[in-house]
Amino acid sequence: MHKFKSIVLATGVMLFVLAVVMGILSVQDYLGILPADSYEDKGVHTFRPYQVLPVQVENTATGRVKRMNLTKTVYMVYYRDTDAKGYRFEVKAVSRESGERTVNAAVPVERRILSIPDRGTYITVEPGQDAESYTASLRKRDILMAGTSAAYILLYMLAWCVLWYRRQG
Numbered sequence: 041m042h043k044f045k046s047i048v049l050a051t052g053v054m055l056f057v058l059a060v061v062m063g064i065l066s067v068q069d070y071l072g073i074l075p076a077d078s079y080e081d082k083g084v085h086t087f088r089p090y091q092v093l094p095v096q097v098e099n100t101a102t103g104r105v106k107r108m109n110l111t112k113t114v115y116m117v118y119y120r121d122t123d124a125k126g127y128r129f130e131v132k133a134v135s136r137e138s139g140e141r142t143v144n145a146a147v148p149v150e151r152r153i154l155s156i157p158d159r160g161t162y163i164t165v166e167p168g169q170d171a172e173s174y175t176a177s178l179r180k181r182d183i184l185m186a187g188t189s190a191a192y193i194l195l196y197m198l199a200w201c202v203l204w205y206r207r208q209g
Contacts, residue, residue: 056196063189070182074156079171082153082162085127087119088146092139115139119149127153129164 096111114132117139121127129151133139151164154171165174 052196052199055192059189059192059196063186063193066182066185066189070179070186073175073178073182076171076175078156078158079154079163079174080157081170082127082155084150084152084167085121085123085125086148086150087121087127087129087164088148089117089119089143092117092133092136092143094136117142119151122148127162127164 092115094113095116097114099106099109099112101109101112115136115138116130117133118130119128133142150167152167152169153162153164154174155162163174169177
């Protein structure tokens with residue numbers, strides 16, 4: 041029973057720390073979302089895959105696996121617009137073989153271009169999205185994450201208050 045209590049306590053503390061970090065990051069992300077009028081709609085463009093390349097990214101594993109391999113290789117499929125305006129985007133492939141199949145199939149993909157003139161960059165989103173729906177989905181995601189974090193923090197604090205109250209009485 042003592043071992044079970046210590047496992048529950050350790051798990052609760054780890055989840056509490058995770059909830060605090062997740063809450064902070066979601067609030068920071070929410071505050072960093074550009075308003076919808078910061079984007080300029082450049083319309084829907086057709087893209088074709090043209091190459092698949094290996095990319096080194098940070099290994100998100102834990103323990104020995106991460107210590108032994110600080111990075112891991114993922115394969116990215118790169119797309120460019122068919123009307124030669126210079127727009128590009130990339131998508132992570134499941135494997136090199138699946139990425140090569142995508143490139144060989146050369147199936148066109150439509151994406152909407154949202155330009156950010158203040159930064160001199162652009163993003164690509166699904167063709168049915170616009171700047172308003174894109175920023176609304178980002179806000180919704182961050183509010184959900186912050187709300188979930190806040191709910192866990194409140195429940196955790198309430199549980200500790202109940203335990204403290206029971207020990208006092």
